[in-house]
Amino acid sequence: MPRAIWSGSVSFGLVNVPVKLVTATSSKDVRFHQLHAEDGGRINQKRVCSLDGEEVEYSDIVKGYDMGGGRYVIVEPEELATLDPEADRSIDIEEFVELSDIDPLYYDHSYYLIPDGRADKPYALLAETMARTGKVAIGRFVLRTKQYLGAIRAHDGVLVLSTMLYADEIVPQSELEVPTTDATKPSKRELDMAEKLVESLTSAFEPEKYHDDHREKVLALIEAKADGQAIAAPEAPRDTAPVVDLMAALEASLAAAGARGDGSRKKASA
Structure with missing residues (x-):
């Protein structure tokens, strides 16, 4: 079972449901390390000052906000700590909305909310109620000193929480260059x-029938090279003719x- 990264409660009205937050996704990306081509040694990243070219110890690094024109405002960790939102370990449901009212643009990361302690009955009550009404709960919570906006919905008897982007984090469509002429x-x-x-x-959506073809090819290539096989370079792709x-x-x-x-x-x- 995935390890819980947060524990608290979901509250709506006077009902309080203790829950734990676990990740709902697992990245399957094929990751490569940077190596020295000459001897195969791992490449280490160093922090170097852009002015004197000297390596800088982590303890000598401060946070600065770029104000433009080469001017930075230095902000100390203690100063940021005074602005951290209060972690009250609660997801307070502020309202219920229709799922169709939420544009997928606003979704960020997904997590499972599972019952914590003796919360099985109130958890089941909330999940079943949301499933029957088809509603999505909107609330805010604090995770690792940051406040998140979240959408909670029921999926096969389990509560799923998706963190959401705020409205000002979405690029307005008015900034896009999309031609809308008579032509x-x-x-x-x-x-x-x-x-x-x-x-x-x-057809009906069946996520199981989709898989990452490219990742499978990369892993097959790695296995082949590990076995000493030579890999032939592919032919250059032909230009696709435009649709006339x-x-x-x-x-x-x-x-x-x-x-x-x-x-x-x-x-x-x-």
């Missing part, structure tokens, strides 16, 4: 064809999707 507006026929293509590719006729591309896509669907149905019947 880019699709025709009714193009929209009808595109909708048919979407319908032909629509949008309708022709849609029609070809629909035909390909239909052929794939027929093949799947034949396989299922067999």
